[in-house]
Amino acid sequence: MTDDQDQLQTKAGTSGPIVEMAVRIMTPFIQLFGLYVIAHGHYSPGGGFQGGVILGSAYILLGIAFNQQIAMRYFSERVNNMLASGGALIYVGTGVVCALLGGLFLDYSALDRILHLGPIEWRSMGIFIVEVGVGLTVMSIMTSLFWDLGSGGELEKGL
Amino acid sequence: MTGNLHIYVLALPLVGALLVNLLGRYSLRLVPPLVLGALALSFAAALKVLSGVLEHGAFSYTVGNWQPPFGIELVVDHLSALMLVLVSAVALVASFASLHSVARELADRQQHFFTLYLILIAGLHGLILTGDAFNLYVLLEITSITTYGLIAMGRGRAPLSSFNYIIMGSIAACFYLLGVGYLYILTGTLNMADIAHIFPTVQGNVAVATAFAFMLIGLWIKMAFFPLHGWLPRAYSDAPIGTGVLVAPLMTKVTVYLMIRVMFSVFTPQYEFFQHPGVQNAIVWVAALAIVCASILALGQRDLRRMLTYIIVAEVGYMVGGVWLANSQGLTGAILHIVNDALMTLCLFLVVAAIASRVGSLHFDNLTGLYRKMPLTMAAFTVGAFAMIGVPPTCGFYSKWYLILGGIEAGQWPYVVALVFSSLVNAVLFFRIIEIAYFRTEGDGHVPLPGPIAEAPQMILQPLLLAAVALILVGLATGPLVEQVIRVAVPGGL
Amino acid sequence: MDGLMSEIVAKYNYWIYVILMMIGFYAMLAKRNLVKKLFGLNIFQTAIILMFVSAGVKHGAKIPILDKHEVLEHGVNVAQVVNPLPHVLMLTAIVVSVSVTGVALAILQRIYRRYGTLEEDEILEKIKE
Amino acid sequence: MKKLAFVAVLLTGALLLYGTKDFPAWGDPMAPAAQHLSPTYIEKGVEQTHVPNIVTAVLGDYRGYDTMFETVVIYCAGIVVIGALRGWREDE
Numbered sequence: 001m002t003d004d005q006d007q008l009q010t011k012a013g014t015s016g017p018i019v020e021m022a023v024r025i026m027t028p029f030i031q032l033f034g035l036y037v038i039a040h041g042h043y044s045p046g047g048g049f050q051g052g053v054i055l056g057s058a059y060i061l062l063g064i065a066f067n068q069q070i071a072m073r074y075f076s077e078r079v080n081n082m083l084a085s086g087g088a089l090i091y092v093g094t095g096v097v098c099a100l101l102g103g104l105f106l107d108y109s110a111l112d113r114i115l116h117l118g119p120i121e122w123r124s125m126g127i128f129i130v131e132v133g134v135g136l137t138v139m140s141i142m143t144s145l146f147w148d149l150g151s152g153g154e155l156e157k158g159l
Numbered sequence: 160m161t162g163n164l165h166i167y168v169l170a171l172p173l174v175g176a177l178l179v180n181l182l183g184r185y186s187l188r189l190v191p192p193l194v195l196g197a198l199a200l201s202f203a204a205a206l207k208v209l210s211g212v213l214e215h216g217a218f219s220y221t222v223g224n225w226q227p228p229f230g231i232e233l234v235v236d237h238l239s240a241l242m243l244v245l246v247s248a249v250a251l252v253a254s255f256a257s258l259h260s261v262a263r264e265l266a267d268r269q270q271h272f273f274t275l276y277l278i279l280i281a282g283l284h285g286l287i288l289t290g291d292a293f294n295l296y297v298l299l300e301i302t303s304i305t306t307y308g309l310i311a312m313g314r315g316r317a318p319l320s321s322f323n324y325i326i327m328g329s330i331a332a333c334f335y336l337l338g339v340g341y342l343y344i345l346t347g348t349l350n351m352a353d354i355a356h357i358f359p360t361v362q363g364n365v366a367v368a369t370a371f372a373f374m375l376i377g378l379w380i381k382m383a384f385f386p387l388h389g390w391l392p393r394a395y396s397d398a399p400i401g402t403g404v405l406v407a408p409l410m411t412k413v414t415v416y417l418m419i420r421v422m423f424s425v426f427t428p429q430y431e432f433f434q435h436p437g438v439q440n441a442i443v444w445v446a447a448l449a450i451v452c453a454s455i456l457a458l459g460q461r462d463l464r465r466m467l468t469y470i471i472v473a474e475v476g477y478m479v480g481g482v483w484l485a486n487s488q489g490l491t492g493a494i495l496h497i498v499n500d501a502l503m504t505l506c507l508f509l510v511v512a513a514i515a516s517r518v519g520s521l522h523f524d525n526l527t528g529l530y531r532k533m534p535l536t537m538a539a540f541t542v543g544a545f546a547m548i549g550v551p552p553t554c555g556f557y558s559k560w561y562l563i564l565g566g567i568e569a570g571q572w573p574y575v576v577a578l579v580f581s582s583l584v585n586a587v588l589f590f591r592i593i594e595i596a597y598f599r600t601e602g603d604g605h606v607p608l609p610g611p612i613a614e615a616p617q618m619i620l621q622p623l624l625l626a627a628v629a630l631i632l633v634g635l636a637t638g639p640l641v642e643q644v645i646r647v648a649v650p651g652g653l
Numbered sequence: 654m655d656g657l658m659s660e661i662v663a664k665y666n667y668w669i670y671v672i673l674m675m676i677g678f679y680a681m682l683a684k685r686n687l688v689k690k691l692f693g694l695n696i697f698q699t700a701i702i703l704m705f706v707s708a709g710v711k712h713g714a715k716i717p718i719l720d721k722h723e724v725l726e727h728g729v730n731v732a733q734v735v736n737p738l739p740h741v742l743m744l745t746a747i748v749v750s751v752s753v754t755g756v757a758l759a760i761l762q763r764i765y766r767r768y769g770t771l772e773e774d775e776i777l778e779k780i781k782e
Numbered sequence: 783m784k785k786l787a788f789v790a791v792l793l794t795g796a797l798l799l800y801g802t803k804d805f806p807a808w809g810d811p812m813a814p815a816a817q818h819l820s821p822t823y824i825e826k827g828v829e830q831t832h833v834p835n836i837v838t839a840v841l842g843d844y845r846g847y848d849t850m851f852e853t854v855v856i857y858c859a860g861i862v863v864i865g866a867l868r869g870w871r872e873d874e
Contacts, residue, residue: 041835041838042833042834042835042838043834043835044835045835045837046835046838047835047837047838047841047842048853084857084860085857087853087857088853088854088857091849091850091853092850092854095846095850105847106843106846106847106850108843120829120830120831120832121832123830123831123832123833123843124831124832124833126842126843127831127833127838127839127842127843127846130842130846130849130850131838131842133853134849134853137853137856137857138853138856140860141856141857141859141860144860144863144864145859145860145863148863148864148867148868149863149867152867153867153868153869153870154868154869155868
């Protein structure tokens with residue numbers, strides 16, 4: 001290990017090995033919990049917003065425990081932007097597709113014309129689809145808010 | 160398929176906005192076609208909606224195919240169809256100038272600017288269509304947040320002005336939400352038509368009066384009605400040019416439309432005007448005061464854009480006063496003035512964009528001798544100025560005519576006097592500038608303008624000329640406009 | 654006096670919300686520090702959330718999450734379940750409040766960078782210079 | 783200024799409290815808010831959408847239009863923060 005890398009390592013690990021190790025172990029479980037909250041929103045408290053915030057908090061935790069550069073290695077600014085727009089596009093797109101299929105705007109039962117599940121089952125499915133869209137947008141925006149506010153708009157420098 | 164047309168008016172800019180952000184990152188050349196395409200299609204759909212409404216009458220639409228009080232209802236009647244056409248037309252025309260000036264001012268953040276720009280337009284369309292009191296709050300916040308961002312992208316003082324706007328705008332939205340909450344606790348519903356249906360049973364309650372007062376004050380802050388106007392002049396004059404061109408003509412007018420919507424769709428004219436004539440009288444007096452004070456404040460400005468922002472505040476006084484005159488002439492005048500004022504402000508702010516693109520500064524001293532260098536721009540400015548003053552062939556005359564007729568019919572002399580006074584002040588304001596630009600020469604000891612100045616770029620000049628022609632055309636078409644659209648839109652009971 | 658007391662006891666939720674609202678509103682109007690103004694805004698919005706949510710309460714009712722099969726077979730006793738609508742509305746209001754806070758913080762950062770302070774008086778003085 | 787603000791706040795608070803005079807008591811199951819729309823959501827919600835969590839059903843479907851704009855609101859906030867903050871340091 002050269003001196004250069006060594007310096008990078010110490011700079012990266014500002015919060016000590018215990019915190020870092022704990023965060024390494026916790027992050028995947030937090031993400032799993034976020035996905036569970038989104039997916040189980042039909043049966044228990046939860047849904048897109050809540051789950052999205054939990055997913056976003058996983059990256060925020062990485063950013064706090066290590067630093068912003070390392071967190072952004074896992075979730076780059078480009079992907080972030082795409083997911084944010086993509087999530088909103090899923091929601092609006094679902095509405096428009098419903099309208100184009102001959103139903104009213106956001107009338108999920110119209111999606112029955114694509115795949116026959118029954119109109120009421122499609123309402124349940126439609127809610128799930130839009131919740132996923134909401135979750136993606138909220139996750140990306142929460143992360144990007146933290147990054148931008150934490151670094152004063154200069155992502156490379158970070159925190 | 161055609162039943163969903165008005166949804167496309169709203170959805171096209173929204174999808175366009177998301178695509179601008181997704182694709183604009185890879186190539187900025189994709190931004191103008193996306194923006195213009197989305198807005199042009201939206202404008203075409205709005206025209207189709209208006210012609211459909213004129214042919215088949217008003218209809219209501221429920222998002223998600225739920226029965227009205229349970230789902231969210233959208234109302235497409237003559238008034239909202241007219242407003243849809245107005246907003247989409249103004250947005251389309253303004254976007255040419257915005258595209259040009261943003262490409263110069265904020266080159267590296269064009270995609271962010273136009274994402275917010277298109278979402279703002281979608282939000283305005285949503286505000287016009289909605290028939291649900293809480294949905295109105297959400298859309299009010301969408302238009303506000305995008306406007307905060309569009310203003311904060313300016314230089315210099317812009318962030319500070321934007322922050323003041325955030326505080327005032329949030330107070331306004333919170334007040335409106337408090338009013339909606341009180342109505343919800345009393346009636347158990349959020350649908351405007353449903354509230355109006357239950358309204359007679361709760362009419363005498365103090366809570367209803369509280370709800371009405373808070374909703375009204377919230378909307379007044381948003382539209383910058385005189386004593387609550389403090390945030391507007393700074394916010395609009397510090398914003399980037401590309402923001403002003405869109406926001407100044409539309410935001411306050413759409414909020415006035417919302418006030419009309421809330422007053423006549425949720426509450427009843429009987430309740431507002433005739434149960435407590437003292438309140439109605441007082442509000443007309445405040446409107447008259449607003450017109451006079453804002454006009455006097457405009458006289459003190461030495462910057463073209465600052466002066467126009469105070470004129471906007473005065474015009475809000477015209478419209479609020481017209482609505483509260485409590486007769487159909489006044490309301491007709493107010494609705495007609497929404498259309499006319501949006502077009503006049505658009506024309507004048509396009510002039511601002513044109514001058515800013517060539518001269519840079521908008522201070523009066525820098526306008527010296529401008530007519531020889533930018534003859535077409537200044538000709539359009541003159542048309543816009545005549546419309547603001549209210550000279551007959553232009554549209555500004557007709558709406559003022561209706562407002563004055565309404566004022567006389569209601570016997571509200573202070574309001575009539577204020578209108579005439581404000582027209583005179585406008586004449587002074589604009590002739591002062593015309594004098595500087597036409598007759599003063601650089602030899603009179605004034606600083607010569609730096610560098611050679613040519614006519615404004617085509618991207619601004621063409622929309623500007625279009626807007627100036629529209630001022631005259633709308634003026635000539637006032638008769639059919641009033642007979643076929645606005646008279647039908649004026650609610651009964653007046 | 655008795656009437657007022659019983660009125661307060663019956664509707665103490667509204668009294669609490671109004672007091673919270675007044676704290677927030679006062680901070681927005683009177684404080685000269687921009688961050689304090691923003692905190693005032695947050696308190697104001699929290700007060701409104703309290704008002705809506707407390708309007709949805711029913712005595713002795715449970716959360717609005719039901720058992721699908723039981724409901725489809727036997728129906729549901731409405732008095733046993735709290736009103737879900739205010740919760741939905743307040744989810745929206747919370748998101749709006751988060752968004753406004755984020756935007757305001759970003760703008761405050763730019764103000765701080767330009768003027769080096771967040772006290773309104775000092776900023777106005779610097780502008781005058 | 784502070785006194786003026788204090789008076790304004792007191793007035794607002796008093797008006798709001800005065801308005802609660804006509805409200806039903808806290809937790810009253812016979813309140814209009816509990817009687818008009820919400821029984822239908824509770825009774826029909828599961829049947830019409832097959833979602834046992836009624837809050838999710840109302841959020842995602844009955845009032846899905848609201849939720850769509852809510853997503854757009856937070857999306858806007860993200861874009862505003864990027865547009866107003868990122869890369870401004872050099873310019874100023």
